[in-house]
Amino acid sequence: xxxxxxxxxxxxxxxxxxxxxxxxxxxxxxxxxxxxxxxxxxxxxxxxxxxxxxxxxxxxxxxxxxxxxxxxxxxxxxxxxxxxxxxxxxxxxxxxxxxxxxxxxxxxxxxxxxxxxxxxxxxxxxxxxxxxxxxxxxxxxxxxxxxxxxxxxxxxxxxxxxxxxxxxxxxxxxxxxxxxxxxxxxxxxxxxxxxxxxxxxxxxxxxxxxxxxxxxxxxxxxxxxxxxxxxxxxxxxxxxxxxxxxxxxxxxxxxxxxxxxxxxxxxxxxxxxxxxxxxxxxxxxxxxxxxxxxxxxxxxxxxxxxxxxxxxxxxxxxxxxxxxxxxxxxxxxxxxxxxxxxxxxxxxxxxxxxxxxxxxxxxxxxxxxxxxxxxxxxxxxxxxxxxxxxxxxxxxxxxxxxxxxxxxxxxxxxxxxxxxxxxxxxxxxxxxxxxxxxxxxxxxxxxxxxxxxxxxxxxxxxxxxxxxxxxxxxxxxxxxxxxxxxxxxxxxxxxxxxxxxxxxxxxxxxxxxxxxxxxxxxxxxxxxxxxxxxxxxxxxxxxxxxxxxxxxxxxxxxxxxxxxxxxxxxxxxxxxxxxxxxx
Numbered sequence: 001x002x003x004x005x006x007x008x009x010x011x012x013x014x015x016x017x018x019x020x021x022x023x024x025x026x027x028x029x030x031x032x033x034x035x036x037x038x039x040x041x042x043x044x045x046x047x048x049x050x051x052x053x054x055x056x057x058x059x060x061x062x063x064x065x066x067x068x069x070x071x072x073x074x075x076x077x078x079x080x081x082x083x084x085x086x087x088x089x090x091x092x093x094x095x096x097x098x099x100x101x102x103x104x105x106x107x108x109x110x111x112x113x114x115x116x117x118x119x120x121x122x123x124x125x126x127x128x129x130x131x132x133x134x135x136x137x138x139x140x141x142x143x144x145x146x147x148x149x150x151x152x153x154x155x156x157x158x159x160x161x162x163x164x165x166x167x168x169x170x171x172x173x174x175x176x177x178x179x180x181x182x183x184x185x186x187x188x189x190x191x192x193x194x195x196x197x198x199x200x201x202x203x204x205x206x207x208x209x210x211x212x213x214x215x216x217x218x219x220x221x222x223x224x225x226x227x228x229x230x231x232x233x234x235x236x237x238x239x240x241x242x243x244x245x246x247x248x249x250x251x252x253x254x255x256x257x258x259x260x261x262x263x264x265x266x267x268x269x270x271x272x273x274x275x276x277x278x279x280x281x282x283x284x285x286x287x288x289x290x291x292x293x294x295x296x297x298x299x300x301x302x303x304x305x306x307x308x309x310x311x312x313x314x315x316x317x318x319x320x321x322x323x324x325x326x327x328x329x330x331x332x333x334x335x336x337x338x339x340x341x342x343x344x345x346x347x348x349x350x351x352x353x354x355x356x357x358x359x360x361x362x363x364x365x366x367x368x369x370x371x372x373x374x375x376x377x378x379x380x381x382x383x384x385x386x387x388x389x390x391x392x393x394x395x396x397x398x399x400x401x402x403x404x405x406x407x408x409x410x411x412x413x414x415x416x417x418x419x420x421x422x423x424x425x426x427x428x429x430x431x432x433x434x435x436x437x438x439x440x441x442x443x444x445x446x447x448x449x450x451x452x453x454x455x456x457x458x459x460x461x462x463x464x465x466x467x468x469x470x471x472x473x474x475x476x477x478x479x480x481x482x483x484x485x486x487x488x489x490x491x492x493x494x495x496x497x498x499x500x501x502x503x504x505x506x507x508x509x510x511x512x513x514x515x516x517x518x519x520x521x522x523x524x525x526x527x528x529x530x531x532x533x534x535x536x537x538x539x540x541x542x543x544x545x546x547x548x549x550x551x552x553x554x555x556x557x558x559x560x561x562x563x564x565x566x567x568x569x570x571x572x573x574x575x576x577x578x579x580x581x582x583x
Contacts, residue, residue, distance in 0.1 A: 083452030084570035085333040091191040092206040093303035094505035099561035111290040119167040127162040129285045141228040142270040149267025178259035181275040195233040205283035208308045323550035330370035331452025333421035337361035360400035367419040380405035390435035416447040422456035426468030429455040430476045451530040459492040485529040485542040485573035495525035539574040
């Protein structure tokens with residue numbers, strides 16, 4: 001079935017049942033490749049059924065044929081839950097492989113991959129596309145800022161950098177990477193949040209800048225203006241500071257980065273600016289070489305639109321859709337602080353929004369709870385501090401990483417609900433689970449625990465990695481008398497919730513993954529809904545969604561995509577609380 005046909009069929013069946021019973025039902029519709037469990041309000045159903053009038057005769061015939069083979073099972077009412085790491089904003093739209101709607105993106109990225117892996121005659125010296133006249137201009141602007149070491153950097157360009165091959169001698173030079181001569185200035189100037197609330201991007205391939213970059217000279221005019229000629233007002237601990245981005249840089253300390261020589265540390269201000277300019281120019285040159293028709297900038301603009309400009313709007317669209325609006329408890333992770341009031345406004349009629357009192361607006365990776373008002377009419381009481389108090393040791397859990405609350409449903413069942421985003425290696429997940437469980441079995445023992453999280457566990461960890469094996473996580477869950485939405489034992493092939501890998505258009509080329517070896521990237525069972533099996537039963541199978549259609553068309557394709565704004569899929573499950581009369 002097409003997306004439209006499957007949705008229409010589901011709406012038709014639910015509508016018929018609603019008209020005969022006048023109550024909520026849980027439906028399981030089974031097809032050859034899809035499985036969906038959804039709850040709707042009558043208004044949502046009627047709205048979707050109206051779409052039947054627009055279905056073609058061919059679609060109606062296919063739906064009629066399928067109706068005869070669909071199995072419909074009435075299920076006990078339950079707590080519909082969703083956990084989703086909506087993902088913090090990524091400033092580089094090219095950093096990870098994405099799912100695009102035509103072959104142009106794939107062709108472009110494989111072309112860049114081929115050049116980096118085997119550059120051949122494209123391994124030209126830096127001076128061939130970034131001439132000494134531009135270096136002289138750059139060093140002149142550094143002198144105007146009063147920086148020391150400008151003559152030495154100019155000499156280094158003439159004797160060394162200018163002759164380096166673009167790929168083998170520069171982009172893939174591990175020593176340059178260890179000295180942080182590109183990554184450090186990129187960190188401070190890639191994307192700048194100015195005091196007015198605007199976001200300013202350095203003219204570069206690896207951020208959301210979408211201006212003219214059809215040639216190195218065209219790019220250079222915008223780059224030098226951004227770095228040296230256009231002061232920006234930014235907020236700091238000392239108040240608002242207005243300065244050009246170049247002055248936001250500092251010396252790179254040899255004590256922290258010992259690969260630097262004493263001389264390189266001394267001249268690190270003009271040296272890092274030159275290396276940053278060469279890095280940006282190299283990527284502009286490579287992309288225009290790989291995409292002579294200039295289509296690469298069209299692709300980039302579409303990616304920026306989907307993954308940056310409209311990221312929050314699309315996330316709201318997903319969470320407001322019938323499938324997600326019907327969820328009783330939604331556990332979100334990596335939510336930007338400025339997105340919380342937007343959630344509260346968009347979902348004010350359907351859900352309570354519970355944010356941690358120590359919301360972090362700097363890292364913007366906050367965990368949030370959305371609780372359905374019809375299910376939890378009296379709202380919730382935040383108890384995050386009580387969970388933190390149960391931690392046995394300081395493990396590095398940052399502000400905003402976890403939120404916990406108590407809430408009582410309309411039938412009088414008290415819940416302890418928590419959402420958490422684990423560290424990169426998943427080392428915090430078990431200690432936090434133990435703390436949440438300690439509260440649930442101790443001071444709040446009369447509450448039913450439901451815990452949605454991105455555990456950041458892996459299958460299997462890379463050799464020598466500190467990443468937590470998902471099997472260790474599963475064993476810890478079981479040892480505490482808890483269970484997850486994936487059943488026991490966890491089948492990682494059915495529980496993978498990340499499917500992403502770095503491309504060759506990002507500074508850490510040692511982490512790049514070939515398209516043909518995509519599964520060597522981050523393809524792991526990371527996201528879970530944890531509950532107490534002594535009082536809760538899992539009603540049906542967990543569903544993964546990476547399109548916003550409730551999982552009816554789930555496929556393991558690279559995330560994010562033009563329609564899915566996160567690098568994690570959402571996970572939906574229905575839990576049946578024994579003895580509950582949940583509606």
